[in-house]
Each structure stands twice: as structure tokens, then as C-alpha cells.
Amino acid sequence: MAIIGFIGLGTMGAPMARNLLSAGHELRVFDVSAEACAMLASEGATATENAIEAAEGAEFAITMLPNDTIVSGVMLGEEGLIEQLSARPLLIDCSTISPDTTRRIAHAAADKGFGIIDAPVSGGPTGAAEGTLSFMVGGSETDFARAEPVLKNMGRLIVHAGDNGAGQVAKLCNNMTAAVVMAATAEALALGISQGLDPEKLSSIMANSSAGSFVLNRWNPWPGVMPDTPASRDYAGGFQLGLMLKDLNLAVANARDAGASVPFGALAQSMYMMQAGRAQDAVRADFSSIQKLFTRPA
Amino acid sequence: MAIIGFIGLGTMGAPMARNLLSAGHELRVFDVSAEACAMLASEGATATENAIEAAEGAEFAITMLPNDTIVSGVMLGEEGLIEQLSARPLLIDCSTISPDTTRRIAHAAADKGFGIIDAPVSGGPTGAAEGTLSFMVGGSETDFARAEPVLKNMGRLIVHAGDNGAGQVAKLCNNMTAAVVMAATAEALALGISQGLDPEKLSSIMANSSAGSFVLNRWNPWPGVMPDTPASRDYAGGFQLGLMLKDLNLAVANARDAGASVPFGALAQSMYMMQAGRAQDAVRADFSSIQKLFTRPA
Amino acid sequence: MAIIGFIGLGTMGAPMARNLLSAGHELRVFDVSAEACAMLASEGATATENAIEAAEGAEFAITMLPNDTIVSGVMLGEEGLIEQLSARPLLIDCSTISPDTTRRIAHAAADKGFGIIDAPVSGGPTGAAEGTLSFMVGGSETDFARAEPVLKNMGRLIVHAGDNGAGQVAKLCNNMTAAVVMAATAEALALGISQGLDPEKLSSIMANSSAGSFVLNRWNPWPGVMPDTPASRDYAGGFQLGLMLKDLNLAVANARDAGASVPFGALAQSMYMMQAGRAQDAVRADFSSIQKLFTRPA
């Protein structure tokens, strides 16, 4: 078992840390919310005063933070982990941030002799709680091999996507595509159903033909077609539209930085943004609620 | 076994007619190409001089024709089947045409006491030859039940989508979605691979996550990822981009007629059209060649 | 002065016919609405029983009709003008229909020795009433020259765009562009104003820079920026969104037939369609009401 520093105990980070505790690791945790720290401490972790204290002397320092600015703040600069730590834990950043920022941090880390991987996840709070997350990992073979057993304590599928940044790129490519598939499926269902087709029948025909997809076959956006989808409980639960929009924003920005043209991803960004602006709570509904943009008022 | 009139012996119609012959039906065939008629006659069908002669006295009259104008010409007007036939075969239109035209023909047929279904197919020339087509059927329960055994001689999956026109609508919804999924998958692969990710690894990550789809998992557009896809043989074979564009055109026109907004389908129409215009033979390549639009010259 | 058959006395046709009467021409009118005929008859025209009676013996036969099907019905087939008329008036079609239909009619007309031009208009009911319409004309130099004096009685700007169909093409190119410019201007205004910029100041800056356009400088879509625009009277009057959508539909269909990729026109079609579906009366508002699609609820 290892000593692990864990920084960021939000909706995702807290249950991930909990699974590491359950696996028998020694955990030193930090979060800007003292309450979050206290909660984990009550379950067996050691609460610390800041990120450096959490990571100092650990074998692994895991970060699970909300955005580029916060990750950069923890990692870089005079006050960052890379400058301040006297030992060299393997840095594992599970945050979803831009590949450019990830690469910049990786260079800085390498300069100081740190091993580092990016390991963004998919699976959401449920996956985090159940320890069934997928990790898409960017970094060297060596660092991947070293991290894999620890990641296994929090997830089921651990894939090595390539060099530093490749984990982020893979996640953004995946989520951008899923966002487009969802929106395209929703507009097609609306088109067919508006002409009298039965939602279940149409879904079933498409699911068994060339329009079949994870989205259509498992996450159908039309209410009532599948009993257990967010669509069938007024789009509650699932993967929030606001989070999908965050990933689309990162993906389109990544395409811009890479000089790639992504007209479908860019259209998806615009359409999810439009749906996000239509009602107060629209960002908190599951992303399959993009269906509403294509459904005419009765 | 039944007496069947079969009108339209092209790339799809000829092998479909052949399977009906093999099943033991008595076939009376017609095509504007005398050669096509002669070929089927040499295999046991009876060649006729026109559509009316082919259909007169038959239990089923099957049409497999290229577009709205030709189907309307055969069915409607003073010289059409509906006006001219003295008996009442069940009309089975396997052509892919606009739902509006299909409904107009169905009304005319019903007025004269004909049973009629629309039964567009998916599966391409290979499916037609092997008798493994899928049929998406629009029409009454009674007519569907009557047609089903005959369709089974030509295909594997026979689905009843709804009333007259619903078969066409289901096919267009399916193909429009597949076209978008293909293009979105292609742009995402190009985005990731341009940043150094391995095509197989990225495909595999996405295929096993929320971006998974029939298109990605079975028809991967990146050359070399799957040995048996069109992409891996320079986009030869498969489903021609020009035919997908025809279906997209029908789908967007159908959306217009239905008052539905289909921004993703419309963008796909524009992008496939752009790719179609880039080279002499671009329309004959498999539709996964939309990949080329997103791949920068080396 | 000439004898003129005038077919189609709707919102546009009636005031156009009135201007021909005022100019001293002898008018024989027909419309499916007997009421519309009676109205014009009370102003000096001769009401007739059908299109053929209106056009027989005239020097000019003018049609102003709502769509392809109706224009084709009046012109083509056994019962159409081209087959039935014993004399040969110059056919002037002022309807906005697809260039393909226009060309098909022109071929049929030429086969029978008719001169024919397409002469779709811009300027709306106000322009029709005031005789200030613009006519975009397709046809031969000779036919254009012959028609010009008559068109001058109904409009101010008469342009010869090219061969038969070119008038329709020019109108569709113009209106498709105007629709995109309006929508793009609206989204930019919404973007700036949502960040605190003053609507008038932002409009003025853009109007005097590279974003300037007829649309921005004369038809500003933001309420209150210009006192006399539809936007400043809750989008009443102006050019109905439903009519712009009809033109966009024709333009996108024309692009499809011409093998041209029009991603911006296609996106505009989708966005105006989306706005059209958002409220009961949305299609009757001025097309600058596309602004509403980009304005977030307060």
C-alpha cells in the first residue's frame, strides 16, 4: 500500500479518495473546503493545510480539480507543487482540462524530474462512487505502469492513450463525438416522431441499423422510450448539460490550437449553449435534454 | 408461391428479383433496359413490354426505381399502374423517395382500392445479392402482413414502421443520423490523430465509451484501423457518398416539408456536398471518405 | 397600351395589377378567388373564368402565384396555357419558384414558340402598392426588352440577370445571403449587448466598419435602435419570417440541384425553421425576429 496525496475533494474527488482509502492506502487530503477535508478525515484520511503538505513525502499526488486555472495554480509558479516539493511523487492529474495546459505542466514537471500523467475520467459521480470509472491516460509507458495499480482502485478501464496530453485529447474527442451523436439522434427522432412515427419503433429501427450508437441504444433522449434513461425521469441525473458544454468548449478550443476544423463539434457547442440559455436550470439537466431544442411546443 | 410483377432491374432490383425467382415465385419483369429484362428472362422470369404488363394479373407488384419522378410516372397519371390495372395487386414500392410523394401515391392507390406499402431497404448491393436486406415498411397492418412473406425472400429484417410513408421517414431518419455520426467521428479522429494519437488506440477508446456507434465500431473511416472497411481499401466498395448525399437531400427536404429544424443533417448535407465537389470520382467512393475533408495535406 | 392577362391576384398580384390598370393597360384578370376577381373588375379590369381565358388574345400574360406546383399547373400539361392558347402572348412569370421548374417551363414554352421570362420581385406588398418593386429577370435579350416597359409600370429597378431561370437564381442568391447576414448580425449584437455594450453604439460602430450591410444599416434587428424598423414595433410589418424561410428552402434546394455546398444558407434554414417553431405566430413576424433566437430570457 502507498502513501497518496489527494487534492480536490468535490463531487468526483471525494468518492475517488474514499475508494483509495478502502483499498488500504494512506491518504493525505486537501481541499479549499475545510468541510470536505473533515469529512474524509473522519473516514480515515489525514487532513492537511494545503496542496504541498498533502503531496510532500507521498508516492503519488493525485489532483481532481475543476479547471485549467486552478490546476495551473496548484502545479505551477513559485508556490506550486513542482517548485515546492522536496520529494518527487508521481503526479496524476485526473482533472479534465485543455491538452495545452496539460502539456505545459508536463514540461515543467519533467524539467524538475517529476513523473507525471494526465488521467481524465469518464463515468460520472456514480462511476466514482462504485469505482467503475474509465481513465484515459497520457504519459510515458513507465509512468503509466506505475500509476495503473492505483487507478485500478478507482476504476475499471485504464487505457494508455499516448504521450502527455493524449489522455485529455482522447477524452475530448470522445465527448465531442458523443455530444454530436446525441444532438443528431435527437433531431432525427423529432423529425420522425413529428410525422407520426412511434418513438419506440423508430428508436428500435435506428438502433439496429447504421444509426445505432451508445447514445441511441443506451441513453435514448426521447422520454419514455427506455425506462432507465434520464429522458424518462424529466432529464434528471445522468451527465449534466453544463458539463458536456464545458467539454465541448475545451474540445473546440483544442481544435483551434491544433489547427483542426471541427464544424460538427462547433455546431454542437452552439446548440448546447442555446439550450443552456433557454431556462434557469437547463445546464443541470442531463445532456440528452438537447432533445428539447428540437421538439416543437404542442 | 405467388405471381409477382417486378419493375426496375438495376443494381438493387436485379438481385432482389433473382432471390424471388430462387424462392419459387413466378416473376414478370420490366425495366427500361431491354438487356436487364433479357438477363432475368434467361434466369426464368418472363420479360414484359411495360410496367402495366408486368403487374397485370399479379398478386404483388414490386417497384425498385431511382427517384420520385420515375416512381410517380410509373404509379400515377393516365398511364400509371393505379389507373390502368384491371386487377388489384398489392403494390410494394422498395424505392427510396420522399415521404410526401409516397403519401400522395398511397392516397391515389387507396382511392382506387389498392393495398400499398412503402418498403425502402438498407444493405446495399451485397445485401440484395445475399438476401439479407432490411426493409422499413409503411402501410396498414393488413398490407404489411400480406407483404411480409415476400419481403422475407429478399431480406432478413422486416420492420413495420407505421402508416404509409413511415418506411421512408424511418429510412431517412436513420441515414441522416448515420451520415452525421460518420462525419462527426471523422472530424474527431482527425483532431486526435493530428496531435499524435494512434488511430487504433483512439478508435478503440472511443468505441468502448460514449462515442461508440455502428459507424465507429464497424465502419471506421480512418484507413488501416479495420482491415475490412472501405477506408482500408482506399474507400472502394461500401455505400457510395453520392447515394448518401441523395438520402441527405431527401431527409433535409423532408424536414423542410415537416417544419422540422435539422441543423446537423443540414450541415452534413453541406459537408458531403463539399467533399463530392472536390474530385471527379468523389461521389463514387464510400461515404466514409468524408474523412478526407478533415485530413490536412501532409 | 397593351392587352394584358393577369393571373394571381393575392397580396402581391392585386396591387401589381392595379398599377397596370392605372398605366392605362387593358386588363383581363383571373384568380381562384372570385372575390379577388370581382374587386379588380370593379376597378376597371375584365374578370375571366380561368387562366386560359385571361391570357387568350393578350400581348402579355403575367402570373403571380404562390409555388412551383401551382405555376406548373397553370403553365404545363394538357390544360395548361402553353398547350391551350392559340395566340402567343409573352409569358411573364413573377412568382418566386425553383429555377429548375422555371427552366422546365421555359423549355416547354420555347418548344411551342412562346417568348417567356422569369421576373421574380423584391419589395413586398408596400413596393407592389407603390410601384417600386425590383424585378430580377431571366430570359433572352429580346423578351427582356419587350417586357421592360410593362414591368416599369409596376417597379423601379428592372435588371436582366441572364437566361431563363437566372432571375430566380439571382433572387435566391440575394435572399439567402440577406437571411444569413441578418442572423449573423443578430447573434453578434446579442453577444456584444449581453456584455454591457450599448445597442446603438455597437450598431453604429459595426455599421461604419467591415460588418456594415443593408441589413444592419437599414433593418437593424435590435428593438429600439432604429425607430422605423420592424424590430422597433415588435417585429410587425416588414418581410415575414415565413416568406424568408420559403426562399431559403428554395435556395437550399437549388444548391442541391446545382451540386453546390451552401453551409451558411443551410444553417440559416435550420435556424429560421427553429425560430418558426417556437411560437404560434412566429412565421408572421418580420424575419429580423431571428434576433429572439439569440436573446436569452432575462
Add this chain to the structure above:
Amino acid sequence: MAIIGFIGLGTMGAPMARNLLSAGHELRVFDVSAEACAMLASEGATATENAIEAAEGAEFAITMLPNDTIVSGVMLGEEGLIEQLSARPLLIDCSTISPDTTRRIAHAAADKGFGIIDAPVSGGPTGAAEGTLSFMVGGSETDFARAEPVLKNMGRLIVHAGDNGAGQVAKLCNNMTAAVVMAATAEALALGISQGLDPEKLSSIMANSSAGSFVLNRWNPWPGVMPDTPASRDYAGGFQLGLMLKDLNLAVANARDAGASVPFGALAQSMYMMQAGRAQDAVRADFSSIQKLFTRPA
């Protein structure tokens, strides 16, 4: 006359500085290129060793720099102007950067007692050389009034758009719209001309109707229609496509930050990016070369 620190002597900055010299101001210049400094020094400016030295003791400190990172580096942080200067020149940032960065810098400046405005320009190198630039200014009334006379020495139109950041927002709204208008105009011209219409005639019809715009009427993208446009000299000169793409990138990012949906701007970003990737030098051509994306090979 005033003492002015001028930082950034590139394609735009050098001629702007030159105009300030001509107006009689005392100039202290800095650029990372010693050569650029030496050039200005030979014309009467005082070369300095760094930005702080250039700005210290001046009444105005003008920056004209390529991107957010460089402007932030010069302004913010321990080593930045805001922290290091002992006196308080009015800070005038003429760079085009993101409104968010501009606002962040403005807050930092205000905290330390600096006056500051953002004053991005339009008009390009020619406008810079001739002193005919337009300045879109964000900042307080007082700071605007103080800066105006100095800006007048470099430009003709000086507009006050609103608070800090409003200059950037106005410029991005303008350029995003211009980019869409150009692309939409280009696709419409290609559509019409592919059907036989004369480029000049079609342009003239649209220019005098609702499709008229600065872009169409002054910057026509079709070669040969206007003698003096970039299109008529193989797209040389003008406003580089790569620079328009930079502005589109900033505009779409600004929309993302503002929570605004900009489907047309986003599509433009994708289409200009696609054109940028089609050839080695595509980014250096005038942005009207987006025409090439819509023109089919002969």
C-alpha cells in the same frame, strides 16, 4: 506634446509609433527585436532596454502586442508594468486580445491607481501607415477623453464603445460578422455563377438589394469583379485569412465565456480553418479567399 512609451514595434506598431513621432511627441520605444528598436531610434525615438524603462516617467504607455499571453506578461505579475512603474502613465492597449484578459488587466491596473483603456484597431498596415486607423475604445469617459488626442495622431475614427473590455468586444463582434458576411457572400456567388450567371451582374444585383454589404460592395471575393480588390490580384494584400481566423477564435472564445450561442460565427471559424488547412500559404492570402472553398475545380 507628450512623453509616450511605445511597446511593440511590429507590422502595426512601427508605423503607429512613426506617426506619433511625426506629430511631435517624445517617444521611448521597446521591442524584443533590437533591430525594430534601432530603426525607430534612427527616426528620432529613444530606444530602451525593456517595457518598464520605456513606460517609466511617460504620460502614456501604449502597447501593440500579438496575443493575450504577451500582453499579460508585459502588464501583470511581479515584473509587469502595473507592479513595477513608480509613476502612473495612462495605459493604452491597442492589441487585439480577449475581453476577459483585458478586463482582468484593467482590474489590476485600477487597483494600483492606473488609468487604462483598451483600444484595438481596424485598418491594417495601410491604415497604420497612413494614420487612418479606427480605434474601438473601452474605458472610462475620463480616460477616453485623455487618450483621444493621442489616438487621433494615429487614426481617423475614434469611438468610445463602453467600459473596459468594450473596445475588444466591439471589434470581435464586428470582425465575426464581417467573416460570416464574406463567407455567405462567397457561397452565394458560387451558387449563382455555377448556374451561368455573370459574376458582375449577380454582384451588382445583390449589392443593390438586401444582400448589400461593405464586404460585397467594397471587397468582392470573386476574381475580376472589382479591379482593386484582393480577389482581383490572386488574393494578395488585404486582411490575411490567418488574422481573421485569430479574431474568429477570440470571438468564439468570448461567446463561450459570455454564455452566448454564435452558430454562424462558429461555422465561420470551422470554414476558415478548413480553408487555412488546404494549402501551405492559405493563411497569408486575403480572407476573401474563403471563396475558394466554394468554387469547384473546373
